[in-house]
Amino acid sequence: MFSCILAGAAQLEHATEASRWPGFSFASQGAFGKVLLVRHTKTRRVYAMKIMHKRLLEMRDHVGYSRMEREILAGVNHPFLVGLCFAFQTDTKLYLVMPYMAGGELFAHLNREGALL
Numbered sequence: 001m002f003s004c005i006l007a008g009a010a011q012l013e014h015a016t017e018a019s020r021w022p023g024f025s026f027a028s029q030g031a032f033g034k035v036l037l038v039r040h041t042k043t044r045r046v047y048a049m050k051i052m053h054k055r056l057l058e059m060r061d062h063v064g065y066s067r068m069e070r071e072i073l074a075g076v077n078h079p080f081l082v083g084l085c086f087a088f089q090t091d092t093k094l095y096l097v098m099p100y101m102a103g104g105e106l107f108a109h110l111n112r113e114g115a116l117l
Contacts, residue, residue, distance in 0.1 A: 028105065032056045032066075033093070037100055047085060050096040057094075066094060073098065 025037040033052040040047065057063050073084035073096065086097040103109075 032060075032062065038097070046100045047097045048100045050098070052094045052096075054089075054092055054094060070094075070096060 026034065028035045030050075030052075033050065033056070035048055035050050038047050038049045039045065052066060057066050070084065070087055073082075074087070076083035082098050082101055084096060084098055086095075088095050
């Protein structure tokens with residue numbers, strides 16, 4: 001199981017700066033932003049970073065949805081579900097950092113199998 005436990009306050013301080021997360025691969029594009037594969041500069045672990053543009057969320061009245069997404073991901077504690085490791089923001093963007101799990105988006109798999117009617 002992948003662990004997102006932080007070593008301490010110093011690591012959290014470094015983890016919440018966008019410059020600490022150099023992206024090395026594009027993973028997907030969504031309606032409000034994109035997902036990149038990133039590597040934390042100190043730990044060298046690979047994560048999936050969802051980057052959402054605040055302006056687009058506000059224009060489409062989805063600020064509440066993004067807050068709910070963050071709260072749900074932060075509360076997840078199950079070996080079959082991906083939870084939130086880090087969350088931070090800049091003046092223009094929101095960042096959600098989760099463990100990288102190869103295999104694709106669950107919604108796409110369910111849709112392809114016809115499980116979503």
